[in-house]
Amino acid sequence: MTTVTLAAPLAAPLAAKGIDTGDTAWLLAATALVLLMTPGLALFYGGMVRTKSVLNMLMMSFVSIALVTVVWLAAGYTLAFGDDAFGGVIGNLDHLGMAGIGPDSVQGTVPTLLFATFQLTFAIITAALISGAVADRAKFGAWLVFVPVWALLVYVPVTHWVWGPGGWIVSDLGALDFAGGLPVEITSGASGLALCLVLGPRLGFKKDAMRPHNLPMVMLGAGLLWFGWFGFNAGSALGANGVAAAVFLNTLAAGCTGLLGWLFVEQRRDGHPTTLGAASGAVAGLVAITPSCGSVSLLGALVIGLAAGVVCSYAVSWKFKLNYDDSLDVVGVHLVGGIIGTVLIGVFAVESMTGGPEGLLHGGGFGQLGRQLVAVVAVGAYAFLVTYGVGKLIDRLLGFRADEEHEHTGLDLTVHAETAYDHGVLGHGAPVTASVPSTSSTQKAKA
Template sequence: MNLAAPRIDTGDTAWLLAATALVLLMTPGLALFYGGMVRTKSVLNMLMMSFVSIALVTVVWLVCGYSLAFGGDTAGGLIGGLREAGLADIGPADVRGTVPTLLFATFQLTFAIITAALISGAVADRTKFGAWLVLVPVWTLLVYVPVTHWVWGPGGWIGQGLGALDFAGGLPVEITSGASGLALCLVLGPRLGFKKDAMRPHNLPMVMLGAGLLWFGWFGFNAGSAMGANGLAAAVFLNTLAAGCTGLLGWLLVENKRDGHPTTLGAASGAVAGLVAITPSCGTVSLPGALAVGLAAGCLCSYAVSWKFRLNYDDSLDVVGVHLVGGVVGTLLIGLFARRAMTGGTDGLLYGGGLAPLGRQALAVAAVAAYAFAMTYGLGKLLDKVLGLRASEEQEHTGLDLTVHAETAYDHGVLGHGAPVGASPVPSFARKAGHQA
């Protein structure tokens, strides 16, 4: 009996094209989200760290990242090969599932981009931009690519060997970025004035706009991972919406009880926390599970963001508290709430599946978090020794926008940020170049 050759489905392809564009939009959305959360003196630097990640990760992914992540396994489930480096011999008619292979590679590229960009929030206000340009491509190859192969690649030891479930990126996206952000926080040390200065978000409307764009793009992130315009994509779409809502409400409930005020920053952060947690579980839990996952993440992450003050690590924009903790919550809760109707074979503990699914999820979480932290810490130490990872005290005090990019986001952007009374807020190099504050 001859099986029909794989064919491109135009409906699936149209949906994945739209989903790819949605996920790419998430990185500019993240730039606005982070940009609004920093002080006026580092807004442009924060935007640049996200936007430059698009270019850096794209080049690395097309040259060899895709092949190493999704190429044939060459090392016992640890890494793929270089057979498809440069997308060699992949043409427009080549098919992966029911979509063009080139489109699948591009869709996965957008995941890699935002994962690298997420880390920037943990090290905001104090990282050398030149060092960031080196860190992003090297980190992508050493951390993101191997973990992606473990989870989704052919023969990957977590996805196919261990049998842990991750529908859209709790392990390779959320936990790797959160653990890596923690590692870099420890390498860099806290910002000047940490736990002394207020360091409040300078533009909350920008934060809300960024969160809205992230939420919009997340439908492509999660529902696009169904790889088709089908019933699973519809269920994932609804789960994503539901978890974002309960995440928002959970954060506000905790915030109101703890502080007496539900805030716009809390609403934005809670929605993101719920979306982070549902990312790995959106294709494995039913709607009640999705509501529970989002609520748990919104509540737990709202407490987790305060850990940095107790443990003395300066996670500038709460990447650890939201993405690491939210990713762990969402990945572990698969072991409780997974439904056979969604997974095609695995039930969670609450539906009679026993402890085995929870154990597999926990092992995957521990392995990925430990690997990402260790590799990033070592890479950060190396770059700090060779290039210097942290900006100078003068640059940090004046602001990275002016000292690194010779620009300011606002006409008053450098005023009131540490310049002595009567001193010009514009460094001499910027005045000579004709830049004005």
């Protein structure tokens, strides 16, 4: 069994050493940064959809904050990070409802309550990421049911496998994942693919132009995501230390080469480097460095980011060939980017970062590469199959796909009785007054 030190700091509860104020201050800031990523994602996704479903896209991210928080505090945290209860698969229920965890509880050098909150922000954005795969056509009510069920059945077990005490991926397999390539990126990407197949393509897929309606919003969202990603990755060091500094720099470097790689492909293939490409390339690089940021050198981070930017720029077009409608490229960026970053740990890992395991290029042989591949296949398959089953069940019981009329008119108007812009629904096949639920007194006053 491989002993993991720096490369998997979340793998098991650290021995209590008392609270370190510097580490605690950094993790408080990192937690806020990661939470900010979900509103950033909302803007990123909101700018990429058409005007008629902007608010619905924003709502799917924001409501995920509330839903996942309740589930995590009730049972998610103890199942993910409680002592192993069943063969490395799931944690125990000792901390159901956060029982037994008070202000004096310590996880390593930070308060356990802070550690639990930091991990909560990861769970939130992972659920929100999936919404991009089914943008413009999912029932909001069905989404409200899907998110908590998915969090408990998919995110929580995978998190225990990768980071929980006794989780089989870290303890038995010895695969490395510093900040979430497996539980966040691959899980959200595989789950997004499953929901794409459950719901089917949007009306007009491969026929109508479905261009982003607000590219400045996309760029703003990407900027907030990049900003928050420093908390996501460097915060996973769980301390204000040299590891956090190295991870911080690796994160910046990979985002930059991801952006440049995507633009290079666009220029060569299409003749035009685009703002959407720049935003997507940066995110692809950040996705890929997430699992590997604590395992590779700066050179490795630059290469991994570049590889993700180039490969993901091609992967987003696979949906047209394979006929799955991944609306906002969750599969092409998060699944593919997550696989790249997780697998390439087996190529570029260095002992100075991992504290032991090394990749193929640094004399480690094929062993670590094989472990990374097994982890990718296991997590991807589990997330896809369970999500597909949950999606099918919700579709049968409640109906997951929005009504055709609602989808055509736009979910902002038909579901939320609002529009993002004064004339945002014009040109989409229905007048502003069509199919509008009764307005609130506030909306009437504004009118």
